[in-house]
Amino acid sequence: MKNAAFFWSMMFLVLAAASGLGHFFRTLGVGIAGENLTFRLRVAVLANILRQHIGWFDEDSHSSAKLAARLATDVPVVKTAAGYRLAVMFTALVTLGTSLTLAFAFGWKLALALVAIVPILALAGGLQLRVEKASQRRDAHLMSHAVQVSTESIENIRTVQELNLEPTFFGLFVSHLLVPFIESRKRSILFALSFAFFTRSHVSCVWLCLPPGRLSRH
Template sequence: MADNRPMSAAPMAPDIQDVTPRLSFDNQFLEKPDDLPEKLGDLDELTEDTDSEKTVDPKPVSIFRLFQFATKLDIVLSLAGTVFSCAAGAVAPVMIIVLSGMISVVLEYDVQKADDLDAANAYLDERSRHYCLLFLILGLVSWAVSFALNACWAIAAENQGLRIRKLYYTSIMRQDIGWFDTVKPGELTTRITKDVNLIQDGVGEKFGFVFMNIAGFLTAFIIAFVKGWKLTFICLCVVPFIIAAGGYLDV
């Protein structure tokens, strides 16, 4: 039996553009714009984890390793700086002895002037000149040894810093060209300046100040025990509390 339906009633063939999925940039990325920041965040975390895995904390260096690039001249300058540092530390406690002698002269003058004013004035003039001369000598010694210790430690530290920079630069020039791609921009210049400056500070004047403070501490204790050992023992009872307080306050 023949189909008498008109041709216009026949179903239309679907358009190929309506059936084919649109695999375009817009469909893949712009339909869900919130996914892109999440992916970038995951990438940053992955990069941070990778960098943290590669980072290795350096081992602490001993004091003697700091002087491994020192020459014989630098060692001699460091030893001389140590001697001058100890001398500079011992000058301050000695000045206290001279000051106590001057105070004793003034107290003795107050006692003697009641009996004989002229004799008391002569005594005060003589002893004052004596102690003033001692103050002048100690001041000149303190200035000389302080200048010497700073000069010795500074020259030794500068020589070692210059030698480290030369060796570091020579080592960089011996590396393959691909090694420079693994180094961050500016890292080499930072290391050759900042890190070497830290080493110079460690082997320079600050190292001498350690010996100066130790020498001053020991000299003060010796003088205290010689002048009044009973009072010194009483004062020592307070030292543990001072140390504990300083450690608690992180001084």
């Protein structure tokens, strides 16, 4: 008994070390790939901007401040979606496949119950992810106005100082910052509800499938 306990404890240590190395190399690879993707995307976007005609820059949505803000905010979003989130999604799919294989091998009845519960978890996770993406797009759009005010005031700092307009631009900058702040406070309730729904779904599934849950009794 003691030898078996020692053997399996060592196996768990080996499994922990392998898992740690796997997470390290996964994070390293995703980070390098994400940085390379971000660099190439920024170069491509900037080259496309420089090829536009002069009248294109006269539009309010194509001002230098807003273009700089888009380069600073939109590209990292693509990096996050194609890097870390893609790695998490791949890990989740591998974990799900392995778990279902082991579940059907050792208890197919409980495995069928788990398969029926998976769509509920997917719906809860998708709802939470959709709320987060909508919030990120909305915040990026609202913050672009504040970035435009700060960039234009810094670029024309001599004119601002000569006309003594520092308080005016500061107040305008703060007013643009208050808009996303107020919107975030309003959306915090929706965040809380989506997170509560996801957590409640996960905990309920664990309670149903593990002892002393109802499904495990049958």
